[in-house]
Amino acid sequence: MTHPTPDRPSRTYLDNGGSALLHPLARQAMLQALQDGWADPRRLHAEGRRAGALLAAATESVATVLGARTEEIRFTPSHTSSLHQAIGQVAEARRRTGGGAVVGATERAAALHAAEHACARHGGRRTLVPVDRSGRVDVEEFVRALGAAGVAVAALQHANGEVGTLQPVEAVHEAARAHDVPLLVDAGASAGHVELPGSWDVLALDPADFGGPAGVGVLAVRQRVRTVPVGPEDPQPWAPGGVNLPAVFATAVVLEAVTADRAAEDARRRALVDRLRRSVASIPDVEVVGPEDDRLPHVATFSFLYVDGEALVTELDRAGFAVGSGSACTASTLEPSHVLAAMGVLTHGNVRVALDRTTTADDVDRLVAVLPGAVARVRAALGAESL
Numbered sequence: 001m002t003h004p005t006p007d008r009p010s011r012t013y014l015d016n017g018g019s020a021l022l023h024p025l026a027r028q029a030m031l032q033a034l035q036d037g038w039a040d041p042r043r044l045h046a047e048g049r050r051a052g053a054l055l056a057a058a059t060e061s062v063a064t065v066l067g068a069r070t071e072e073i074r075f076t077p078s079h080t081s082s083l084h085q086a087i088g089q090v091a092e093a094r095r096r097t098g099g100g101a102v103v104g105a106t107e108r109a110a111a112l113h114a115a116e117h118a119c120a121r122h123g124g125r126r127t128l129v130p131v132d133r134s135g136r137v138d139v140e141e142f143v144r145a146l147g148a149a150g151v152a153v154a155a156l157q158h159a160n161g162e163v164g165t166l167q168p169v170e171a172v173h174e175a176a177r178a179h180d181v182p183l184l185v186d187a188g189a190s191a192g193h194v195e196l197p198g199s200w201d202v203l204a205l206d207p208a209d210f211g212g213p214a215g216v217g218v219l220a221v222r223q224r225v226r227t228v229p230v231g232p233e234d235p236q237p238w239a240p241g242g243v244n245l246p247a248v249f250a251t252a253v254v255l256e257a258v259t260a261d262r263a264a265e266d267a268r269r270r271a272l273v274d275r276l277r278r279s280v281a282s283i284p285d286v287e288v289v290g291p292e293d294d295r296l297p298h299v300a301t302f303s304f305l306y307v308d309g310e311a312l313v314t315e316l317d318r319a320g321f322a323v324g325s326g327s328a329c330t331a332s333t334l335e336p337s338h339v340l341a342a343m344g345v346l347t348h349g350n351v352r353v354a355l356d357r358t359t360t361a362d363d364v365d366r367l368v369a370v371l372p373g374a375v376a377r378v379r380a381a382l383g384a385e386s387l
Contacts, residue, residue: 017161075219078216087118090152102142106137136167154181195262205218306382307375307379
């Protein structure tokens with residue numbers, strides 16, 4: 001939050017999905033690790049042993065939160081890297097089974113691309129399982145796809161970070177176990193915000209989504225799951241060249257902190273999101289996207305008819321609000337959100353708001369106050385105000 005001036009409004013950051021504000025404890029932990037753990041943790045000298053102790057403590061802490069063994073924890077350079085590595089390594093280990101992959105239609109692009117790449121590498125077929133209008137995957141279709149011949153790996157997100165929908169992970173994992181197909185659960189949007197499922201074979205977390213630092217990803221791989229590194233040989237195939245120890249240590253500290261206050265933050269932020277959803281629903285020609293229940297507590301998504309999503313994000317930015325847009329035709333792809341398209345909802349004029357632990361009721365009320373005017377101005381600029 002910056003200080004306002006006559007020509008610059010105060011800033012309110014409401015784009016905390018995947019790039020959340022850094023938790024204060026993360027700063028402290030990174031400084032400590034930079035002071036005490038700067039050496040290579042693989043070295044035998046005192047400095048290396050001290051760094052190794054920090055890495056071991058971080059690993060044990062993360063394992064405890066996830067209900068995993070310490071030897072099942074992996075650290076990677078990023079969440080995207082985690083998804084690429086997990087799908088690629090599991091598929092490589094099971095290449096004799098087949099080259100197929102089953103993924104939900106609203107998975108992250110990183111998971112979809114990794115599955116497509118693995119299938120091309122092993123001559124398999126990528127099966128996209130459809131979702132309903134709320135964004136929830138069709139369990140029967142997922143189970144049917146898991147039963148097809150030659151499926152090597154499956155992936156299903158715990159929650160969708162674009163619209164907040166929680167997925168039926170437990171039911172899908174039960175079917176995956178019955179068909180002997182390892183299931184990757186992407187908890188990148190849910191870790192630190194809701195209780196994580198215990199049903200998974202590989203679990204991926206994104207520290208940058210819950211207030212941890214960028215430059216690190218977290219994977220938990222059950223011991224029963226075989227993996228084979230893909231790419232050049234390296235002593236640390238999950239993080240070639242070594243892990244970012246300050247980021248790893250900060251991640252462990254923040255994960256403990258946000259897990260401890262999760263219940264209180266869930267209730268507080270869910271009430272703010274409910275207020276926001278009700279208020280926005282009164283704006284003409286708007287679709288409130290995602291389910292009312294079984295969703296993340298801090299994400300709210302709306303699509304406005306006759307509105308360009310990027311223009312609306314820019315208009316709100318001028319008013320001092322940083323929000324996201326899952327709709328928009330980006331300069332790199334010129335394609336609308338695959339998530340919204342898979343749900344069959346309005347793909348343009350989309351705004352996503354993701355609250356963090358510093359978001360107040362006043363922040364939400366001020367956004368509600370400026371949003372109708374911002375929508376009207378964008379529609380007017382497009383000549384659509386009278387439609």
